[in-house]
Amino acid sequence: MRVLLTGGAGYIGSHTALELLGRGHQVVVLDDFSNSSPEATRRVGELAGQEVPLVRADLTDPEATRAALEGIDFDAVVHFAGLKAVGESVAQPTRYYRTNIDSTLVLLDLMRERGVTKLVFSSSATVYGDPRYVPQDEAHPVGQALTNPYGWSKAMIEQIITDTATAWPELEAVLLRYFNPVGAHPSGRIGEDPSGIPNNLMPFIAQVAVGKRAELSVFGDHYDTPDGTGVRDYIHVMDLAAGHVAALEHAAPGVTAYNLGSGTGSSVFDVIRAFEAASGVAVPYAVVAPRPGDVANVVANPEKANRELNWATTLTLEDACRDSWAWQSQNPNGYAAN
Numbered sequence: 001m002r003v004l005l006t007g008g009a010g011y012i013g014s015h016t017a018l019e020l021l022g023r024g025h026q027v028v029v030l031d032d033f034s035n036s037s038p039e040a041t042r043r044v045g046e047l048a049g050q051e052v053p054l055v056r057a058d059l060t061d062p063e064a065t066r067a068a069l070e071g072i073d074f075d076a077v078v079h080f081a082g083l084k085a086v087g088e089s090v091a092q093p094t095r096y097y098r099t100n101i102d103s104t105l106v107l108l109d110l111m112r113e114r115g116v117t118k119l120v121f122s123s124s125a126t127v128y129g130d131p132r133y134v135p136q137d138e139a140h141p142v143g144q145a146l147t148n149p150y151g152w153s154k155a156m157i158e159q160i161i162t163d164t165a166t167a168w169p170e171l172e173a174v175l176l177r178y179f180n181p182v183g184a185h186p187s188g189r190i191g192e193d194p195s196g197i198p199n200n201l202m203p204f205i206a207q208v209a210v211g212k213r214a215e216l217s218v219f220g221d222h223y224d225t226p227d228g229t230g231v232r233d234y235i236h237v238m239d240l241a242a243g244h245v246a247a248l249e250h251a252a253p254g255v256t257a258y259n260l261g262s263g264t265g266s267s268v269f270d271v272i273r274a275f276e277a278a279s280g281v282a283v284p285y286a287v288v289a290p291r292p293g294d295v296a297n298v299v300a301n302p303e304k305a306n307r308e309l310n311w312a313t314t315l316t317l318e319d320a321c322r323d324s325w326a327w328q329s330q331n332p333n334g335y336a337a338n
Helices: 010-022 038-048 062-068 087-089 093-114 149-169 201-209 237-250 268-279 303-308 319-329
Strands: 002-006 025-033 053-058 076-079 116-126 171-176 180-182 216-219 234-235 254-260 285-288
Touching: 002 010, 010 025, 010 038, 010 237, 025 038, 062 093, 076 093, 076 237, 087 093, 087 149, 093 116, 093 149, 116 149, 116 237, 149 171, 149 254, 171 237, 180 201, 180 237, 180 319, 201 216, 201 268, 201 319, 216 268, 234 237, 234 319, 237 254, 237 303, 254 303, 268 319
Parallel strands: 002 025, 002 076, 025 053, 076 116, 116 171, 171 254, 180 234, 216 285
Antiparallel strands: none
């Protein structure tokens, strides 16, 4: 297949591009580089041994997107494009709704115009809200008691895709509910490169370890968890990328949702200790107030994806810490000139 990756120069998109190329597919990357770098796509091509077509466009602008993709054919889409920071979404809700929802509406219209029926959507475990039970399976209620606009935007997009499939029965849509992506390609050539202050735990730890930041802020230590810090299901980005390939290759008419996670929870302190062991560097931290919108414990039940997609995680938290350190130590300033 020739696959269009919207937001494909970003963290998960770049690793998925490499995985798709490794499986014999072709890719086209569309990105506006608001939170990514063309250098990521160049390095994907370097690792894959082939040039990756790169299209610059703002997916929320329908005319600009159509013009940018004129003459470029594709058979399927993996939709990563969007804003993704929980805390930022609480502070900037209208920006999150506008960007995430508008980009999806433009994409769905474009796909239908072109008769492209295969879609994998980069959703999130945040659609489950404050968990009613842990681990969470796909039967867990979605779009109820959500704690932040980012999660609401993902739940709304899932509903938009579901409604679109009702009107367009040929649509083959897979909703991938990620838990917490971490790690990097083991080469250290591509990895997570957030703009400004990282919103996610692992890149913040890595930047502290490499000396770019003085200390890590641990957001709360009084949650109802074994050590009081938030527990999350961390999934290596290479396992996550493989999940996208499996989803594309198993897509069927209708809409199907899958959790992509390891099924194992780790606390903030667990991650700090694992990163220190992998890097050999102490990570100073300070406990601060919890962030608005955060919940205590989020862990996947990935059995449906294991069974139906023939997919499972193969890499550990320790692997993710090792690969994150390889990326950060080789690229202390990310994709910017070092």
